[in-house]
Amino acid sequence: MxxxxxxxxxxxxxxxxxxxxxxxxxxxxxxxxxxxxxxxxxxxxxxxxxxxxxxxxxxxxxxxxxxxxxxxxxxxxxxxxxxxxxxxxxxPATATVTSSQRREILARDGYKCRSCGIGPGDRYDGTAVTAQLDIARRTMLLPGGRTETQLVIECNRCRVGGREMAADLRDVLARVARLPMIEKKMLAIWIDQDSRAFSEVEQIWADFRTLPLEAREELREALP
Ligand SMILES: [Zn+2]
Incomplete structure (x- = not known):
């Protein structure tokens, strides 16, 4: 052919x-x-x-x-x-997910629940229950009013809780559009890295909080 x-x-x-x-x-x-x-x-x-x-x-x-x-x-x-x-x-979106697709989706979602971030076999806080990851079908509301079923990795706990949930991509896109450019760029970096980078000022705040009182006061005096 x-x-x-x-x-x-x-x-x-x-x-x-x-x-x-x-x-x-x-x-x-x-x-x-x-x-x-x-x-x-x-x-x-x-x-x-x-x-x-x-x-x-x-x-x-x-x-x-x-x-x-x-x-x-x-x-x-x-x-x-x-x-x-x-x-x-x-x-069709409802087709069975093959084991190779399952592996690919797990890999592209970073082997963690996209809702709560837990990894396979990790314990939920304060319990002896371990997480199992699986593929969830998420109904997405898209721009233009279409809906589409998309696949995402979720743990057993989040899957049960969110079964009826439809995610509204239009709403998220509209909120993104209202962000100032500097925050759009910051968000783009977090998305590319799939993690939130802390800005210098946030890093300093975290360091500041661990300081003894005298040092905290001295740092305060260095600011306007
Ligand atoms: Zn989860």
Whole structure:
């Protein structure tokens, strides 16, 4: 079967992203977010459309899976299902999650519950109960009013508590849009690192709190 060209605009974005990886990047090579956006200038959320390939057994590593990459780089590690072939590129959201998909979702979510942060086998505070991680289906309300089922790692306790919960991405996006630019940039860094970096002033505050009274007073006097 001949492979369509990645530039063929009649194909869906995820299919084109897969073809771009195969035809332009090449298996085993790295690419940057900027290269991806340059190749797909008119596509909103091209990062997400490319990540959808992971649901089709494609292996695309970020700095989270591969420490040799920086946060702007990804590696096209392995091609999965050729989604551009007829019938291969669609999978209903309710389909069973395969064990290889399960492993991929665990890895991309950092082997921890995305709701409470607990790791597999860790004990819940003050109990002898250990956490088990599993895949939860989260109903997402998207911009434009669409809903979509997305998969996320949660522990047994959070899964039970949040079963009926729908996350409203529109609301979060609207709140992000209202942030001042400096806070948007800070948030982007936390997201890229998947952890919250403390600013210098917060770090100083933490240090200040541990100081004896005399030292605290001296520090106070150094401020306006
Ligand atoms: Zn949890």
């Amino acid at each position: 001949t492979m369509p060209d990645w530039g063929d605009a009649r194909l869906g974005t995820m299919k084109r992203a897969g073809l771009w990886l195969v035809q332009v990047v090449g298996e085993g090579n790295t690419f940057t977010k900027a290269q991806l956006r340059t190749a797909f200038p008119d596509v909103a959320q091209i990062d997400r459309r490319m990540r959808d390939l992971r649901n089709f057994s494609w292996k695309i590593d970020t700095s989270r899976e591969d420490a040799s990459l920086d946060t702007h780089e990804q590696r096209f590690t392995q091609q999965g299902i050729p989604v551009w072939q007829p019938g291969k590129g669609t999978r």
